[in-house]
Amino acid sequence: MLSEDTIRPLQRVAITTLGCKLNYAESAALHARFVERGFTVVAEDVAADVIVVNTCTVTDAADAECRKIVRRHLRTSPDAIVAVTGCFAQLQPESIASIDGVRGVFGTAEKLSLPDRIAELQTAASPRIYVRETSDMMDFAEARSVESDGRTRAFVKVQDGCDYNCSFCTIPLARGGSRAMPFEALCRELDRLDAERFREVILTGVNLGEFKASSGERFVDVLRYIASRERSYRVRVSSIEPNTISDEIIDVVSTNSVFCPHVHTPLQSGSPDVLRRMRRRYTTERYRDRIMRLHDRVPGLAIGIDVIVGFPGETQDHFEETVSFLASLPWTYLHVFTYSERPNTPAATYPDAVPMSVRRARTARLRAMSDERRLAHARRSAGDVREVVTESYDADRQRWIGWTDNYVRVAVDLPFATGRSAVRVRLGDVIDDTTVGMVDGFVIAP
């Protein structure tokens, strides 16, 4: 064990984030907490004193990926203190603690306490594990993400956990039951982002449509509060379960321009039989009804859909049902996941596993469908005038990349020094894959 006088001052922390927008929001909260404690947050490829890996279980090979990332960091920073957190850390703490170089493992409930425990890791003789049972996770850890070099985008985590029991999913095991940010605190946060002139707010959660504040408000009340006055920002809903898209929600988002014309909602399968075995809470008829109602009410709506292929027992006929169901809907892009068995889920024990080569071929077929639709969406946008909020800088081509409200990826010809910004642009032609060029435009907010 290190004695007090051998403890070196720690200054730089590098954070690697895997997985969903919720994880990114929580990493941003970690970032802010480290900064409050005097750390400098550095890029992942820069030598650091502390390394944090915020994991996910959705990736096929979470374990291998985590080991690879830790090894990569330790090549740059051999003496760094490595702490691993997130859903995978919650589910497999012992396995992570056994990775060479890992000094601390933090479950999902302990994630935000990580910056306060670095000193304990520094002096511990062996890896420390801080993981609580998910049944104890009743509290709501707030997290939001603010771009550090420009007040343009904020992710606001409004809900966490899930009470559903989809047969393939480990998220309820990793994040516990559904809980919501207190409504008053959420309203204050939304107003503060407005006062600070943010340009885009992304509402995130595991199962947003199940938002239920202790004071009784539901997700539609959050949307109504946002729409109750003019905002400096536009609002994007990261993803919402189709069975929770009520007529009231459709009414609010379709009649208030603060909401981006963009919805992302999981289908998972277009086969009624597979959907039942996945224990999803809707039928294909209900899914179609929700999508068509939104499509009819919101002009130019971009629709994103999650699909899982290769679920146990998914025959070629089931898969073809999914293909033709998708072909009949007006969506814009797909996120296609190749099914992989997750420990401790019912589906992992189901018979008739689909061979991996078949799963991969089905994935490729749906991704090709998705590429075609995404391209068509981008081409249709030529000539539109829209606000783009930039996200990342493409140093090779010296341009910013951002998204319109209706989810067209746009290359914006602005120098790096402009920083992240909101830009009103006229969209040009597709310039590579599905990125649209800018014809002309002006910066609204740097």
Ligand code: SF4
């Ligand atoms: S709705 Fe289903 S898939 Fe989504 S987090 Fe809950 S259990 Fe998992």
